[in-house]
Amino acid sequence: MGSITILAHFSPLMFVNFLLHNKKYEVMLAPECYYSGMTNNNWIKLIEEKIIKQSGYRIEEVEQIPLKLLAVRSGLGRYGRNNICYVDGMGSFIALYGFFTDFEFAEDNWQEVEMMDNCESCGICMDECPNNCIREENFVIDAIKCITWYNERNGEFPEWMDPNIHNALLGCMKCQMFCPANAQAMEFTGRFEDIPEEDTINILNGTTGEAGLKSSICKIFGIFTEAELKEYMPILKRNLSVLLQ
Numbered sequence: 001m002g003s004i005t006i007l008a009h010f011s012p013l014m015f016v017n018f019l020l021h022n023k024k025y026e027v028m029l030a031p032e033c034y035y036s037g038m039t040n041n042n043w044i045k046l047i048e049e050k051i052i053k054q055s056g057y058r059i060e061e062v063e064q065i066p067l068k069l070l071a072v073r074s075g076l077g078r079y080g081r082n083n084i085c086y087v088d089g090m091g092s093f094i095a096l097y098g099f100f101t102d103f104e105f106a107e108d109n110w111q112e113v114e115m116m117d118n119c120e121s122c123g124i125c126m127d128e129c130p131n132n133c134i135r136e137e138n139f140v141i142d143a144i145k146c147i148t149w150y151n152e153r154n155g156e157f158p159e160w161m162d163p164n165i166h167n168a169l170l171g172c173m174k175c176q177m178f179c180p181a182n183a184q185a186m187e188f189t190g191r192f193e194d195i196p197e198e199d200t201i202n203i204l205n206g207t208t209g210e211a212g213l214k215s216s217i218c219k220i221f222g223i224f225t226e227a228e229l230k231e232y233m234p235i236l237k238r239n240l241s242v243l244l245q
């Protein structure tokens with residue numbers, strides 16, 4: 001037997017300027033879409049020292065698990081009507097991580113899935129979603145129409161999707177920015193260093209030029225290998241192109 005520990009890390013809404021032809025284009029980066037600077041070892045040390053408070057136990061990151069659902073089931077967070085997980089004090093601006101450990105906790109916090117109280121009398125996200133993904137009659141959003149479903153994957157955007165609705169380099173902020181449960185988190189936005197014109201042009205061409213893995217965009221997204229770069233660049237090229245149009 002063992003346990004899964006779910007951690008939420010505050011991941012503020014970030015902005016970055018792309019420089020091009022003597023102009024600055026401000027672009028949003030949705031929470032969780034950029035590199036937090038925390039490594040696996042940092043998290044493992046934190047769990048050992050602050051949660052288990054003993055050494056000698058196995059602690060390993062587990063991927064491909066439904067982190068949002070587990071965060072809500074464990075009581076760490078609650079769902080918003082937009083099906084995003086909210087954590088008290090952080091809103092939905094979070095990055096979630098899951099770690100397996102063979103340490104036996106005295107109790108678990110397994111509980112029923114809960115929606116935030118704020119959502120009962122609010123429908124702002126429903127009104128703000130440009131693709132009408134969030135529905136009154138069905139709590140589960142129409143994920144196949146969600147911008148995030150498309151802009152975090154390779155491939156062309158579907159023809160039915162209005163090119164003007166894109167709002168972030170990765171992810172979508174429309175149902176989170178005006179959410180009352182994010183009012184506090186919105187006060188802590190951040191900004192990356194401007195992306196120089198040379199890098200902007202390279203991304204629009206789908207390359208990183210001579211800088212390669214040392215380019216500004218690789219630092220933002222924590223792209224450390226050529227394989228990751230190859231995977232991400234067509235996505236960044238496509239997404240930046242629609243935002244700068």
Ligand code: SF4
Nearest residue numbers: 080081119122125179
């Ligand atoms: S905008 Fe309103 S309904 Fe939507 S998640 Fe936030 S509080 Fe809930």
Ligand code: SF4
Nearest residue numbers: 129146147172174175
């Ligand atoms: S992320 Fe964007 S497209 Fe998806 S539900 Fe929210 S507002 Fe709609």
